[in-house]
Amino acid sequence: MGNNKELILAHSAMKHITLSDDVNVMLTPQFYTLKKESLPVSYAYQARKIAPSLFDGLLEEGRKYDYMVWKEEEEWVFLAYDLEMIRSFLERKGFALEHISKLFFAQQSVDLLAKPLAVGENSALVSLDHKAVLVPRTALGEEGTLAPFDNSFTPKRGVVLPGAHGSLFNVKQTAVLATVFGLFALMFFVEGWRYSSNVEADEAQIQELLEAYPSLSSKYTRDSIIGKYKTLDARERKKREIIKTLSGMIFKGVTLTSFDMDEKMFKVAFSCKDAQVEKRLKALAKKNKLNVSTVAESNDVKIEGAL
Amino acid sequence: MIWKKYQNELIVLFAFLLMFAAYTYKNMQISSQAEQRAGANYSMAEIKEVIALKKIWSDKKTTQKIKKLQTLIPESKVRWSSKSKKLTASYKGLTASELNKLVTKVLNLAVEIQKLKVQKTASSYDVEFKCKW
Numbered sequence: 001m002g003n004n005k006e007l008i009l010a011h012s013a014m015k016h017i018t019l020s021d022d023v024n025v026m027l028t029p030q031f032y033t034l035k036k037e038s039l040p041v042s043y044a045y046q047a048r049k050i051a052p053s054l055f056d057g058l059l060e061e062g063r064k065y066d067y068m069v070w071k072e073e074e075e076w077v078f079l080a081y082d083l084e085m086i087r088s089f090l091e092r093k094g095f096a097l098e099h100i101s102k103l104f105f106a107q108q109s110v111d112l113l114a115k116p117l118a119v120g121e122n123s124a125l126v127s128l129d130h131k132a133v134l135v136p137r138t139a140l141g142e143e144g145t146l147a148p149f150d151n152s153f154t155p156k157r158g159v160v161l162p163g164a165h166g167s168l169f170n171v172k173q174t175a176v177l178a179t180v181f182g183l184f185a186l187m188f189f190v191e192g193w194r195y196s197s198n199v200e201a202d203e204a205q206i207q208e209l210l211e212a213y214p215s216l217s218s219k220y221t222r223d224s225i226i227g228k229y230k231t232l233d234a235r236e237r238k239k240r241e242i243i244k245t246l247s248g249m250i251f252k253g254v255t256l257t258s259f260d261m262d263e264k265m266f267k268v269a270f271s272c273k274d275a276q277v278e279k280r281l282k283a284l285a286k287k288n289k290l291n292v293s294t295v296a297e298s299n300d301v302k303i304e305g306a307l
Numbered sequence: 308m309i310w311k312k313y314q315n316e317l318i319v320l321f322a323f324l325l326m327f328a329a330y331t332y333k334n335m336q337i338s339s340q341a342e343q344r345a346g347a348n349y350s351m352a353e354i355k356e357v358i359a360l361k362k363i364w365s366d367k368k369t370t371q372k373i374k375k376l377q378t379l380i381p382e383s384k385v386r387w388s389s390k391s392k393k394l395t396a397s398y399k400g401l402t403a404s405e406l407n408k409l410v411t412k413v414l415n416l417a418v419e420i421q422k423l424k425v426q427k428t429a430s431s432y433d434v435e436f437k438c439k440w
Contacts, residue, residue, distance in 0.1 A: 174315040181322035185329040192333035195340045202347040209354050222357050229360035232419060240414045243423075247410070256432075259425040 102158030
């Protein structure tokens with residue numbers, strides 16, 4: 001996990017350096033505050049939630065801290081660190097931030113501190129009560145042989161320095177934006193999928209109809225049937241409408257004398273009792289847009305028209 | 308290490324492109340649904356119309372229904388000639404009420420009226436009726 005990159009141990013007394021390749025940085029306890037607690041929580045995210053309260057009164061006020069949490073046997077290990085402070089320190093020491101791949105903490109490699117590790121000229125990193133601590137070299141006595149520091153100290157999990165690569169977005173903003181866009185994408189996709197299923201429902205309904213009437217599955221057959229019956233339907237409906245209209249014109253004083261209808265035309269003759277009835281009948285015929293004519297010297301009315 | 312350098316931007320860009328693709332997919336589905344729905348509605352209406360027209364004008368029971376035109380009027384007044392799917396009937400001396408019944412029945416039959424002739428003679432009516440179905 002990234003241990004192919006050079007691992008540099010950063011400490012407050014380190015000399016100014018110049019980087020040409022990407023490196024990982026391990027921070028000594030000078031850059032973080034450590035706390036171990038036995039807590040009745042099962043997951044790291046739960047432990048991370050309560051981390052700020054655990055460090056109440058231990059951290060400097062007015063600074064913004066981030067937390068790293070992991071479980072070590074029965075205890076939870078909490079690290080609080082100020083990324084802004086770490087970043088400005090690294091910049092002061094000549095680290096080009098875009099060359100820093102990941103940050104690690106000495107506590108993460110405490111298991112490898114079987115022998116003290118040289119930190120600068122006067123200090124050493126040792127494991128005391130399974131905690132990585134910096135001690136003066138003089139405190140080691142003469143028998144303290146120092147182990148070399150190399151890439152094998154690189155832990156699996158590290159912290160990416162936000163904005164180290166000149167990013168427009170920090171990790172939090174990236175997560176929020178990606179989540180929002182992702183949710184919208186999901187919403188649009190589901191909506192689109194629902195539209196496509198509606199079409200399938202319509203098609204299923206047509207299929208159902210066609211299964212009941214297989215002969216209508218061909219558009220040609222349908223057009224042919226419509227062509228045949230539509231004209232017939234319209235013509236026959238017109239004939240019946242005319243007969244109904246004419247029947248409605250027979251009222252008191254009007255007698256049907258003759259009626260003739262074939263496929264092209266119709267004509268009807270009514271005999272009226274008097275001129276008043278004749279006038280009323282004519283008005284009715286005109287209202288129904290029928291072609292009326294009067295028989296000379298009588299009260300008879302003739303109506304005719306084409307179909 | 309370009310990827311590392313711009314990883315946040317790339318993640319945001321990828322999520323945005325994903326959203327844009329989903330949005331395009333949704334819009335395509337909406338427009339294609341509108342087209343397909345219009346097509347489906349047209350086909351559905353057409354099929355329903357064909358079914359309705361067939362039901363009216365190709366009714367197999369029409370022949371039976373036509374026969375009622377013979378029994379509707381006393382036999383003595385009816386001259387009946389029905390061949391294949393064609394009918395020629397003439398009615399003599401119908402009362403106004405019988406004429407009404409006959410015409411109402413004819414209007415409600417899904418047949419092609421070829422000829423319908425009514426003539427008043429004295430106080431009764433003579434009717435000639437030709438149809439096919």
